[in-house]
Amino acid sequence: MFARHNTLTAALFAAAVCAMPLAHAEQQYTYRSADIQSFGNGYQPVAPVSDGQAQVIYYRGTDGQQRGSANVYVDREFHTSLLPGGYTAFCVEPGSRTLGAYIGDAPSYRGKTTDLYSAKLEGGKTYFLKVRENGNGAPLAVTRADAERELAGSRAQVQALSRASKVQQCNFVDKPAEAFKDYALSGDVLFAFGKSGYQDISSRGRVAILELVTQLNREHAKLDRVVVVGHTDPIGSYQANQTLGLKRAQTVRRLLIDGGIPSTAVVARSAGSSEPVTDECYGSKAEQVVCNAPNRRVVVRVDVSGQ
Known part of the structure; x- marks a missing residue:
């Protein structure tokens, strides 16, 4: 569970998994023609990363109840805006990080100034975080299996340029071929x-x-x-x-x-x-x-x- 300036508890570490179960849930969000340039490719299971990075999959459910986008911040810097059915995948250096997603964030921009939620991310781990629709900016930690059920039909959010300086390109590690x-x-x-x-x-x-x-x-x-x-x-x-x-x-x-x-x-x-x-x-x-x-x-x- 994320908390303001508190270290992440075991609940989130339980959501970081190295196995790769593939799971899906039926899509509920209907994409409008105006959304086409906002989304990229559909979600595919992500590969593991090296021990020098932590990987984050931040997503918004396809049945998002709130109108508008959810601004995602990494260490108080804007990363992207998630629409219902959108996700972002990124990597950061392991250690303490401030993360959050805020619906209707303007003009207060709470993710930069207040309501800051910190977590200690471990190297080589993948974390699945979901946007809360109730106005709480704290990330909701989800197990990989549950997350990938909800990510079925979700598409990468591509309309915004990340300004988060701590976000890195992921260095994926080779996996043995699946049998x-x-x-x-x-x-x-x-x-x-x-x-x-x-x-x-x-x-x-x-x-x-x-x-x-x-x-x-x-x-x-x-x-x-x-x-x-x-x-x-x-x-x-x-x-x-x-x-x-x-x-x-x-x-x-x-x-x-x-x-x-x-x-x-x-x-x-x-x-x-x-x-x-x-x-x-x-x-x-x-x-x-x-x-x-x-x-x-x-x-x-x-x-x-x-x-």
């Missing part, structure tokens, strides 16, 4: 075109998922990390495809849990149309829909590193 096995389910078998809900799953789709659960239990002694990734075709907007992919992944996740896989082991995320199997589809819309069938899929990725 996993993928199981692909045809999106056209699971859902009708454009559909994604639990009630939209076809009878063939339900059978396919139950058969997959049986196969997973047969092939793996333990299932402690399963990532469900929704993929779409490129027809439609970027945001619509991200949302559709996420909803489909969440539906398949629910059915895997119904089949007996522990809910704590299964997370969902969306790749949208960013990872096509084929990208050479032309002609009329009907022809493109047929050609893009391989791109419409849900991939169930099983971590086998401990097996």
